[in-house]
Each structure stands twice: as C-alpha cells, then as structure tokens.
Amino acid sequence: MKDFLRRCLRLWPVLEDHCQALAVAMVERAWKQEADLTDDRSVRRVLVRYARQGCDFERDHQILGASIGYIPEGWEQPGTVPGPEDLVIPRLVPWAQQFETAPVRHVAGRLNEQEQALVRAWSENHPMTWPKASDLVQQDEAQGERARRKLHRLGKEWRRREHLQELS
Secondary structure, three states: OHHHHHHOOOOOOOOHHHHHHHHHHHHHOOHHHHOOOOOHHHHHHHHHHHHHHHHOOHHHOEEOOEEOOOOOOOOOOOOOOOOHHHHHHHHHOOHHHOOOOHHHHHHHHOOOHHHHHHHHHHHHOOOOOHHHHHHHOOOOHHHHHHHHHHHHHHHHHHHHHHHHHHHO
C-alpha cells in the first residue's frame, strides 16, 4: 500500500494513517462515485484526497456502517488454546492429506512416517535447516539429507507427470 501511495499517487511522506484511510475507501467503494473512472487524473485526485483524510483518528472511520477504532482498555484477547476440532483433525486426517493442493498431498503421501515427521518439522519451523530439523525429531543428519533429496525428487516426478498429461 505504501509503495502504491508513493509510486502511483505520488504522495509523500506516506503515513500509516494514509494507508488505512485509503484501505477503508477501497473497501467502502464510495470513491468510485466521486471519480470519473475513465480519467486517470480524476481517479488519482480522489484517491489522494481519501488517503490524505487518513490524518484523523481511526475511531472516526466506519466500514460498511461498523465503527473501527482502537482496542478498548481492559479488553482481553480470548485464549489461543486449540479448540476441540484442532485436536481431533490431526488424529482423523493424516498429515499428508491435510493439504489443499493435490501436488503437495501426493508428494507428502509418498513419504514414510519418519520422513513425514522430518519434513513437517522442517516446513513448520522455516527457515530451519535440514540438519536442525533432523535433530528436532531425533534423527541423524543423513536421514534429513535423504528426506530432502526424496522430497525434491518426488516434486520433480509430479511436475514431469503433469507435463506429460498436458501433452497428451
């Protein structure tokens, strides 16, 4: 957003209030009625005006009729303890099948249990190195290197098969 304000709208200096005000205007879409959408200068002028209105307080803004503002004093965020569904899903659905994309599901499903544990430790603790991931799951470094190579090989195999299917 800051880059857009700086580069496209030529607004300087760019403040957080400017970003928030423009984001609110974009969500509400009220600026579209004020600007001639066929004229770039008109659009830029209206968007700059909305961005400059960001120098007021957040509590003065509303999005679709709902006020936005600061978190009130004494408000406590509900605990981030996993809910019952978060505890049940991992037991019912294997880790390799929890992914939304078919290539990731396929590749993760082709790994054995030890390799899955290692790959999971590596992926969930990025930018962790493979040797550190091996230590985390109490496996030797060679196992981490083998899992890394297998993951890479399975990914290449998936891409090759997809390419062959596209050609046929």
